[in-house]
Amino acid sequence: MLLTNRSKVVSKKEMTLSEKLYLPAIATGLGITLKHFFQKKATFSYPEVQREFAPVFRGRHVLKRDDQGAERCTACGLCAVACPAEAITMIAAERKRGEEHLYREEKYAEKYEINMLRCIFCGLCEEACPKEAIFLTDRITTAEYHRDTFIYGKDKLVEPIDQRVDVSLRGKPSGRD
Numbered sequence: 001m002l003l004t005n006r007s008k009v010v011s012k013k014e015m016t017l018s019e020k021l022y023l024p025a026i027a028t029g030l031g032i033t034l035k036h037f038f039q040k041k042a043t044f045s046y047p048e049v050q051r052e053f054a055p056v057f058r059g060r061h062v063l064k065r066d067d068q069g070a071e072r073c074t075a076c077g078l079c080a081v082a083c084p085a086e087a088i089t090m091i092a093a094e095r096k097r098g099e100e101h102l103y104r105e106e107k108y109a110e111k112y113e114i115n116m117l118r119c120i121f122c123g124l125c126e127e128a129c130p131k132e133a134i135f136l137t138d139r140i141t142t143a144e145y146h147r148d149t150f151i152y153g154k155d156k157l158v159e160p161i162d163q164r165v166d167v168s169l170r171g172k173p174s175g176r177d
């Protein structure tokens with residue numbers, strides 16, 4: 001008994017003369033090629049031409065600093081718990097006396113890593129964070145040649161103190177670097 005009506009009976013009939021010559025088939029193929037040649041291209045000449053992303057685009061993460069330049073993350077682990085891809089790992093440490101200008105809270109992330117090969121850019125880490133420390137931005141994750149370089153540590157995640165990342169640019173067409 002057939003489960004669907006999509007099955008097709010293939011007959012082994014003799015090829016006609018025109019089929020044996022292949023010319024009509026070649027002409028049909030060339031016609032399809034010509035038709036696509038004059039249509040609007042589906043590809044972009046990146047990086048000269050950048051594709052406009054949807055307003056809901058979520059790209060590469062940033063770990064934010066506060067107005068004084070101290071890291072906002074307090075290593076509470078809520079982002080890691082919320083992450084459905086188990087892409088986030090961290091090691092917490094106690095802030096020492098004299099480090100108040102480096103870390104905003106008494107606890108901070110000594111190590112914070114996101115495996116970008118696991119990440120599905122769902123944004124749940126951003127939503128879970130009570131300290132407004134992690135955001136997904138308008139930036140694209142760079143292409144790499146080795147798998148281990150996709151594990152982003154604090155060196156790639158924490159925003160440079162003199163080059164703050166504007167998280168409000170996400171969703172704006174012209175805001176991509």
Ligand code: SF4
Nearest residue numbers: 083119120122123125
């Ligand atoms: S965007 Fe989603 S998958 Fe990626 S690290 Fe955050 S919670 Fe995990």
Ligand code: SF4
Nearest residue numbers: 073074076077079129
């Ligand atoms: S980024 Fe936010 S949720 Fe994640 S550990 Fe730091 S403070 Fe907690």
